Structure formats: C-alpha cells, structure tokens
Amino acid sequence: MTTEVTTPTSIEAADHVVRLRSIGVAFGGLRALDGIDLDVAPGERLAVLGPNGAGKTTLFNVIAGDIRPTTGSVVLCGRDCSHLPSHARPALGVARTYQKTRLFSNLTVEDNLYLAQTGRQRRHLALFVSERDRSLRERAREVAHRVWLGPMVDATVDGLSHGQRRQLEIGMALAAEPDIMLLDEPASGLSRGERERLSELIEALDPAITLLLIEHDMDVALRVADRVVVMADGIIIARGNPDEIRSNTLVHEVYLGREGGR
Amino acid sequence: MNRSWRDLVAVAVVAILVLLPLFGSAFFVEFVMTRTVILGLAASSIVFLSAYGGMVSLAQLLLFGIAGFMVGNAVGEAGSKGLKLGWNAWVAVVFALAVTVAVAALLGALSARTAGIYFLMLTLTYAVIGYYFFGQVTTFSGFGGITGIDAPPWFEGHPVRLYYVCVVLSVVTYVGLRLLVRSPFGMALQGVRDDPVRMASLGFNVALHRTLAFTFAGFIAGVAGVLNIWWNGQIDPTSISIGPTLDLLIIAVIGGIVHLEGAWLGAFVYVMANNYMRNLPFADTIGLTEARFNTVVGLLVLLIMLLSPDGLVGVILRIRTAATGLRGDGGSTSDDASDHQIATADGGPKGPPVPTHTREGSIR
Structure with a gap:
C-alpha cells in the first residue's frame, strides 16, 4: 500500500483545503464522475445538490479515499492524496458521515463515539x-449529549431508532474534531422537527470547520450553505450562492423540477 | 447475566478444576480433563477471532500443529523423524512459538483483506496446505509423524503438573482476552468486526488490526499446541487434517462461538462424549458405539445451530434469564433487559455469527 505524500507549494495550500482536478471515476462502462474540478476554501460551507445518481456520494468517496479516482488528483490541505488510502486521511483532518448509516451495531453509543x-x-x-482513554470516553459522552443521545449513551446501536442512528452518524464526525467534514444526506429519514434541530446543529459548528454537505432537503441545504454546486450525471452543472441556485433555470429543469422543489 | 454472576461462575469453575486432582481419578484428570483444557485453549483462539474480530478461522489447528511439529523437530534426537536437533525442551518451546507466531503473522497478512466466507475458505486452504506440507516434506515430519517426544524433565512422572500448567495457562488466556477486548486495541477490533469500511474512514488500518488479531490468536493456538505435544508425546499430519480441523470449529460452535467461555465448555462436552458415550444407559442397545461418535457430535451441532446459535453458553444464559424472570415476577423486566444488553455488548451478535459477518463481503 503506497502512503507517500508529495507536498506542493504552501502558497497553493493557503486558499483551499479541498482541491479536485479533472476527477473521473468509471465503474465499468458507467462514468460516475467526469472531469470534476472543485476548490473549497477553509471554513467554507458547500452544499452539493443533484438528483439521485448524479455522483454526489461518489464525489465524497473520492475525497474521503473510499474510492480511488480513475483520473485526476485530490489535494487536501495542500497535500496530494490521490493515492492515499482512506485510513490515512483522517490524520489530515477529514471526517465523513454515510448516507446509509455505518455504525458499530454491537457496541454502545459511547463505544462508537470513543472509536x-x-x-x-x-x-x-x-x-x-489508560487515563487518556478515560478522557476520550468522557468526551464521547459529551458528544452524545450534543447530538441528543445523552439518555442512550450506554445503549447498543442495535437498539437505536433510525433517527437516533442518524444523530449518532453526525456525532461520529463531530467526535473526530475534523477540519474538513463531509456530511452525506444527514437529514434523510428525519422528521421535520429533527431536521430543524439538525440545521441548528450544523449552523452551530465551529466556523473554522470546512463543511461539505450533500442534502436532498433544499431548506436545510440552502439554509446552511455559503455556496452550492449542483451535479447531474457525473458533472457539475451549476455553481453559485444559494440565491443564484434558486433562480437558475437549468437547475430547476434537472433537479428542482423533478424533485418537486420541496 | 450480570457481570458479578459471570465472574462467580468462572471462579467456581476454576476452583473445581484446581481441586479436581484431589477427588477425580488419575484417568479423568490426566487424560480427559487435560485434553479438555488443551482443546479449550486452542478453541478459544477461534472464538476470540470470531466473536471479536468477525473472522471464522479454520487455520487455528494448523497453527496448533505447527507448534507441535516444531517442538518435535527441536527436541527429537537420533532415531526419531524430523530435524533431530536435540535441543533443550524450553529452548524448543521458544523456537516453536516463534515459528508459529511468524507463520500466523504471514498467513494473517495474506488473508487480512478478505472477510466472511472468503476468509473461511482461505484459512481452510492454509489448513490443507499445512497437512500436505508436513506429510510430504519428510525433512520436518512425513505422514508417519514424529513420535517419542518427551515433555521437559519437570513433568516426568508428574502428569498432574501438566494438568495444572494447562489450567493456569487457560485461566491466564481467558482473563487476558477479556481484558484485551476492552482495551483500545480490542475496541478497534470490534469496530473492524462491525464495519471495516467505517473503521478505515475513521483512520484505522483495518488490515493491520486483522493481521495482529490473527497473529495473537496464532500465539494462543501455538501455546495449546506445545501443551498438546507434551501431553501426547507424538504428532502426525493426520492430527491436523480436515477432520480434526473441523472438530476444533465444532468444539467452538457447541460451546458458543460468541462467548469465550464456550471454547472450554465445548471442549469438555466433546471430550466427554468421546470418552464416555458408550457408558450411557442403553447406549449399546441403540448402537451408540465409538464408531457412531461423529454421528452423535453431528446431531449435537445440528441441534445447537437450530435451537441455540450461541451454543451451550447461550442455553445457560437463557435458563438463567428465565429463572430470574420467575423469581422476580413483574419487577424483573429491567433486569432481563440489562442481561440482554451486556450479553450483546460483550461481543455477541445474537444470531449465528457467520451470516452477520458475511455482510462484510458485500461491502467491498
């Protein structure tokens, strides 16, 4: 497994924490991503929108290292990570959540947040x-409270409801104290009240954290985002601030029109 | 089951094992129980890997055998098979365990990227390769095996000492494993069992964790293998062929492959059935002879799989839960719930472990 990292100039590193250049991912004949260029500035809140199958999650998988891109380069915090395995990326400050929850189902909420x-x-x-583990567990319990799982902290994940699992997913990313947080549809399957709380939680995040958010719920996405990119069929079809995206006719056609503009 | 109850049972069992030579017959202690404890120790390496690492390994008996063959090669002198190095018995132990651990690390690293059924098949392949290796490479053994291997002189004429050493090492292993699974390494291993993809995205090197767990389990199997060669005095490739390989897995399944205690309980049932089945009342009339041993064990495994996927330990836990429920009437529901939770937190998927873990295969 290659873990070597080349360090580009630090001048480049200052103005972006995520830099993608002509990213392409092919699954057999299917081009899931095609020539994606994307820069994300430190502390930026970027929402990634698009219909199902647009390539949003694949984009996250490329940034987090779960998928190696077929073409192109991934630079995180000024380091070329194109060949860095996923387990080496949290050291650069990357944390992600999963659209379909990936939790340790036989372990407790506290154990999950500890890990x-x-x-x-x-x-x-x-x-x-050691003492350090005890303080990490202490922090795990604090994070559990932050995502409203305080009363469930000793329950195993098996016993959590869908909504509680989603809360724990976000807790997992929070607990890692990342510099770059990737949230993949954190609001899916949540009730209206839970979405409201989720939006508050995201808005209350440390402004230094760079946030990339995939979200189908336009209200949540446009409320928390500084900037939006819209994807369809593996390419970025529109970029802009939330207001520009709302008024973009192409976006309406491929996304809002079909999704019903919830 | 709460923790204090579990500890109490463990202490009681150890007390019985320690006092056993005072009232048990020499045959029962030195043959039946010594074999039980050795097989239990070997099976505990399977349970550890399965319950906490999500890896069902068929290579543990191979590692057990490698340790035995290495002791045989190291201590053997002129006239016996193998390398005939004629080393000191204790030096031989260090050598045997070093070789076993090195082989386990290599095999573990090779299989660390597989999971579920693929891991099972790969370890089965190791077992078959090992069998033919020791059968065909006559430098180390040959199909006839190595015979006449003496235990260190300290054991000579004192078979009960070997029994006690086996008991002590089993207790150390049991306590050690229970502490290990709560350590940062053990927690990470359980994370790898539940979701390796998530573990990688949290910054854990999943392949390294699997390799280290496999290596450690190999060490435990190796220790059991050394004890076995001291107890048995001989080893041949047939003793690590597919039949005995499956027997060790069966021992783990009978006891309960998600509970560490199950390894020794399963070994006890297996060895007792092996030695005393024909003494059961009416055993002769229904044709229960030694020749039917495998049939009986097969039926037992079938029953376990259908009725109690977490083995005999699971049966005991259910009886205990039911008894608590009867005694405490309505007030006992919370007690039952906590029983349930601790049992799962302790490493147990409630269902049969294999299907749960094969889930991992689809993740890749």
Missing part, C-alpha cells in the same frame, strides 16, 4: 486502558 476519536488519536494498538 471515532481513537482513529485520529493513534491509540489503535494500545493494549491497556
């Missing part, structure tokens, strides 16, 4: 529980 931290803390291989 979310240890990945970056380099405590994977320790054979004894």
Whole structure:
C-alpha cells in the first residue's frame, strides 16, 4: 500500500483545503464522475445538490479515499492524496458521515463515539486502558449529549431508532474534531422537527470547520450553505450562492423540477 | 447475566478444576480433563477471532500443529523423524512459538483483506496446505509423524503438573482476552468486526488490526499446541487434517462461538462424549458405539445451530434469564433487559455469527 505524500507549494495550500482536478471515476462502462474540478476554501460551507445518481456520494468517496479516482488528483490541505488510502486521511483532518448509516451495531453509543476519536488519536494498538482513554470516553459522552443521545449513551446501536442512528452518524464526525467534514444526506429519514434541530446543529459548528454537505432537503441545504454546486450525471452543472441556485433555470429543469422543489 | 454472576461462575469453575486432582481419578484428570483444557485453549483462539474480530478461522489447528511439529523437530534426537536437533525442551518451546507466531503473522497478512466466507475458505486452504506440507516434506515430519517426544524433565512422572500448567495457562488466556477486548486495541477490533469500511474512514488500518488479531490468536493456538505435544508425546499430519480441523470449529460452535467461555465448555462436552458415550444407559442397545461418535457430535451441532446459535453458553444464559424472570415476577423486566444488553455488548451478535459477518463481503 503506497502512503507517500508529495507536498506542493504552501502558497497553493493557503486558499483551499479541498482541491479536485479533472476527477473521473468509471465503474465499468458507467462514468460516475467526469472531469470534476472543485476548490473549497477553509471554513467554507458547500452544499452539493443533484438528483439521485448524479455522483454526489461518489464525489465524497473520492475525497474521503473510499474510492480511488480513475483520473485526476485530490489535494487536501495542500497535500496530494490521490493515492492515499482512506485510513490515512483522517490524520489530515477529514471526517465523513454515510448516507446509509455505518455504525458499530454491537457496541454502545459511547463505544462508537470513543472509536471515532481513537482513529485520529493513534491509540489503535494500545493494549491497556489508560487515563487518556478515560478522557476520550468522557468526551464521547459529551458528544452524545450534543447530538441528543445523552439518555442512550450506554445503549447498543442495535437498539437505536433510525433517527437516533442518524444523530449518532453526525456525532461520529463531530467526535473526530475534523477540519474538513463531509456530511452525506444527514437529514434523510428525519422528521421535520429533527431536521430543524439538525440545521441548528450544523449552523452551530465551529466556523473554522470546512463543511461539505450533500442534502436532498433544499431548506436545510440552502439554509446552511455559503455556496452550492449542483451535479447531474457525473458533472457539475451549476455553481453559485444559494440565491443564484434558486433562480437558475437549468437547475430547476434537472433537479428542482423533478424533485418537486420541496 | 450480570457481570458479578459471570465472574462467580468462572471462579467456581476454576476452583473445581484446581481441586479436581484431589477427588477425580488419575484417568479423568490426566487424560480427559487435560485434553479438555488443551482443546479449550486452542478453541478459544477461534472464538476470540470470531466473536471479536468477525473472522471464522479454520487455520487455528494448523497453527496448533505447527507448534507441535516444531517442538518435535527441536527436541527429537537420533532415531526419531524430523530435524533431530536435540535441543533443550524450553529452548524448543521458544523456537516453536516463534515459528508459529511468524507463520500466523504471514498467513494473517495474506488473508487480512478478505472477510466472511472468503476468509473461511482461505484459512481452510492454509489448513490443507499445512497437512500436505508436513506429510510430504519428510525433512520436518512425513505422514508417519514424529513420535517419542518427551515433555521437559519437570513433568516426568508428574502428569498432574501438566494438568495444572494447562489450567493456569487457560485461566491466564481467558482473563487476558477479556481484558484485551476492552482495551483500545480490542475496541478497534470490534469496530473492524462491525464495519471495516467505517473503521478505515475513521483512520484505522483495518488490515493491520486483522493481521495482529490473527497473529495473537496464532500465539494462543501455538501455546495449546506445545501443551498438546507434551501431553501426547507424538504428532502426525493426520492430527491436523480436515477432520480434526473441523472438530476444533465444532468444539467452538457447541460451546458458543460468541462467548469465550464456550471454547472450554465445548471442549469438555466433546471430550466427554468421546470418552464416555458408550457408558450411557442403553447406549449399546441403540448402537451408540465409538464408531457412531461423529454421528452423535453431528446431531449435537445440528441441534445447537437450530435451537441455540450461541451454543451451550447461550442455553445457560437463557435458563438463567428465565429463572430470574420467575423469581422476580413483574419487577424483573429491567433486569432481563440489562442481561440482554451486556450479553450483546460483550461481543455477541445474537444470531449465528457467520451470516452477520458475511455482510462484510458485500461491502467491498
């Protein structure tokens, strides 16, 4: 497994934390992504919109390293990560959530949030529980409270409802204290009240955190985003601030029209 | 089951094992129970990998055998098979465990990227390769095996000492594994079991964790293999062929492959059935002879799989839960709920473990 990292000039690194250049991903004959160029500035809140199958999650998978792009380069915090495996990327400050929850179903909420931290803390291989683990567990419980899972902190994930699992997904990303947070449809399957709380939670995030958000719910997405890119069929069809996107006719045609503009 | 109850049972069982030589017959202690504890130790490496790492390994008996063959090669002298190095018995132990751990690390690294059924098949392949290796490479053994291997002189004439060493090492392993699974490494391993993709995106090197867990389980199997060669005095490739390989997995399944205790409980049932089945009342009339041993064990496994996927330990837990429910009447529901939770938190998917883990295969 290659883990070498080339360091480009630091001048480049200052104005963006995510830089994608001509990213292409092909699954057999299907081009899931085609020539994506994208820069995200530090602290920016970027919403990625698009109909199902547009390539949004594939884009996240490329940034997080779950998929190696067929073509193009991924630069995170000024380092070329195109060949860096996914497990090496949290060290650069990347944390993500999954559209379909990926949690440790036989472990408790606290255990899940503890593991979310240890990945970056380099405590994977320790054979004894130390003071540091106790403080990480303490923090895990704090994060559980932040995502309204305080009463469920000792329950196993098996016993959580769908909404609670979604809350824990976001907790997993929060617990990692990332610089770049990728949220993949955090509001899917949530009730109106839960979406409201979620929007508040996202708005209350540390402004230093760069946020990329995939969201079908236009209200949530346009409320929290500074900038929006709209994807369709593996390419970016529109970029702009939320107001520009609302009034873009092409976006209406391919996305809002079909999705009903909720 | 709450934790104190579990500890109490564990302490009681250890007390019985320690006192056993005072009232048990020499045959029962030195043959039946020593074999039970050795097989339990070997099976615990399967349970550890399966329950906490999500890896059902068929290579554990191979590693057990490698340790045995290495001891045989190292201590053997003129006249016996193998390398005939004639080393000191304790040096041989260090050598055997070093080789076993090295092989386990290599095999673990090779299979670390597979999961579910593919991992199972790969480890089965290791087992078959190992069998033919020791059968055909006569430098190390040959199909006839290595015989006349002596345990270190300290054990000579004191078979009960070997029994005690087996018990002590089993207790150390059991306690050690229970501590290990709560350690940062153990927690990470359980994360890898539940969702390797998530673990990677959290910054864990999944392949490294799997490799280390497999290596550690190989060490446990190797320790059991050394004890076995001291107890048995001989080893041949047939003892690590597919039949015995499956027997060790069956021991783990009978006991309960999601509970560590199950390894030793399963070994006890297996060895007892092996030795005393014909003494059961009416056993002769219905044709239960040694020749029917595999049929009986097969039926037992079938029953376990259908009725209690978490084995005999699961049966005991259910009886205990039911008994608590009867005693406490209505007030016991919360108790039952906590029982349930601790049992799952302790490593147990409630269903049969294999289907749960094959889920991983589809993730890739």
